[in-house]
Amino acid sequence: MSKHSFRTRAIHVGNAIDPATGAVVPPIHLASTFKQPGAGEWGEFDYSRSGNPTRTHLQTTLASLDGAAGALAFSSGMAAIHCVTMLLSAGDHVVAGSDIYGGAYRLLHKICNRSGITVSLVDMTNLPAIEAAITDKTKLIWGETIGNPRMTIADMKGIAKIARANGVIFGVDNTFGTPALLRPIEHGVDIVMHSATKYLGGHSDCLGGTLASATKVLHDQLYFIQNATGAVLDPLSCHLVARGLKTLDLRVREQSATALKLATWLEAHPNIRSVLYPGLASHPQHELAVQTLDGGFGAMVTFELDGSIQQTAKVCESTQLFHLAVSLGAVESLIEQPATMSHASYDAADRARFGITDGLIRLSVGLESFEDLKDDLAGAIALAMP
Numbered sequence: 001m002s003k004h005s006f007r008t009r010a011i012h013v014g015n016a017i018d019p020a021t022g023a024v025v026p027p028i029h030l031a032s033t034f035k036q037p038g039a040g041e042w043g044e045f046d047y048s049r050s051g052n053p054t055r056t057h058l059q060t061t062l063a064s065l066d067g068a069a070g071a072l073a074f075s076s077g078m079a080a081i082h083c084v085t086m087l088l089s090a091g092d093h094v095v096a097g098s099d100i101y102g103g104a105y106r107l108l109h110k111i112c113n114r115s116g117i118t119v120s121l122v123d124m125t126n127l128p129a130i131e132a133a134i135t136d137k138t139k140l141i142w143g144e145t146i147g148n149p150r151m152t153i154a155d156m157k158g159i160a161k162i163a164r165a166n167g168v169i170f171g172v173d174n175t176f177g178t179p180a181l182l183r184p185i186e187h188g189v190d191i192v193m194h195s196a197t198k199y200l201g202g203h204s205d206c207l208g209g210t211l212a213s214a215t216k217v218l219h220d221q222l223y224f225i226q227n228a229t230g231a232v233l234d235p236l237s238c239h240l241v242a243r244g245l246k247t248l249d250l251r252v253r254e255q256s257a258t259a260l261k262l263a264t265w266l267e268a269h270p271n272i273r274s275v276l277y278p279g280l281a282s283h284p285q286h287e288l289a290v291q292t293l294d295g296g297f298g299a300m301v302t303f304e305l306d307g308s309i310q311q312t313a314k315v316c317e318s319t320q321l322f323h324l325a326v327s328l329g330a331v332e333s334l335i336e337q338p339a340t341m342s343h344a345s346y347d348a349a350d351r352a353r354f355g356i357t358d359g360l361i362r363l364s365v366g367l368e369s370f371e372d373l374k375d376d377l378a379g380a381i382a383l384a385m386p
């Protein structure tokens, strides 16, 4: 199957015909436990925390799409990141990106710190700064392939080289990139995480998280932690994510094309101070984005209004099609203000230090038409900036 294209594998790998019935969609296995061949003899499945056929189907598809030695499905994206941090012990140090998901920032600073793990936040576009932040206690570099909310692009090959030279695990959150546009294992990354709640599921109707590992050894270590701590994805959600994966490539490419058109239009708008989108020539890592992303620049667009915090909020509250909500990656477009919403869990000083300003607005571009989305934004901006 690995010879087939991404789109074909998304539909066929992990979705074998059910031998019992011929069903073209694998059945959803709700069983929590499985009858064993004998006392002390174990079948393929024994208990659903340790393994479930529906989860295995999904994990097989995920491993194929991420080009990984193995993949795991978790109850949420945060559960997946938490599993990675549980590879660490007291005294270990993490170098993390300075514009990461607010929940990842909170996990590292307000939970992992309790077990004596320390964190340094570094701009993931600055290789010398990453190298300088590494100490003899550093065990993990954690970044985002496309940063959040400033849309920075990590130089994965460069970071992977630093990680390897220092014996450090390099993990990335590829939620914004998606495996359709970007496969970090090809760039030397050890662990790839996705919030399946976003593009993989794609329809705002389930939570989930995934980890894909470059090696079997790492996969087995993460599986051990997942089984020991229990944050597995339930069978119904596994089915929803597996269904979402079948249209991932089409959705993400179409959403990315619309996002590029909106970013280009916003950049020329008189009330917009700046637009952060990797597909624009004005983006500081545009060249790297061209080399790294395959077939689109993602469907997340951040822009800064040339106005007050009240006017920014007014734009977010005035759109009709873009819903005012956190989350992203689904068929319906969303709008939010990072400073007060997705990144509210950052300390105010860190928000200021890392450019998460009050005037930023983040869009998750859905599958509606460009014309309708543009008119919706134009109307909201006109209302807020009379």
Ligand SMILES: *Cc1c(COP(=O)(O)O)cnc(C)c1O
Binding pocket: 076, 077, 078, 079, 101, 103, 104, 144, 148, 173, 175, 176, 195, 196, 197, 198, 207, 208, 209, 327, 328
């Ligand atoms: C949503 C999100 C997460 C967390 O995922 P959940 O499924 O909400 O736990 C992590 N990283 C990024 C980039 C996200 O957008």
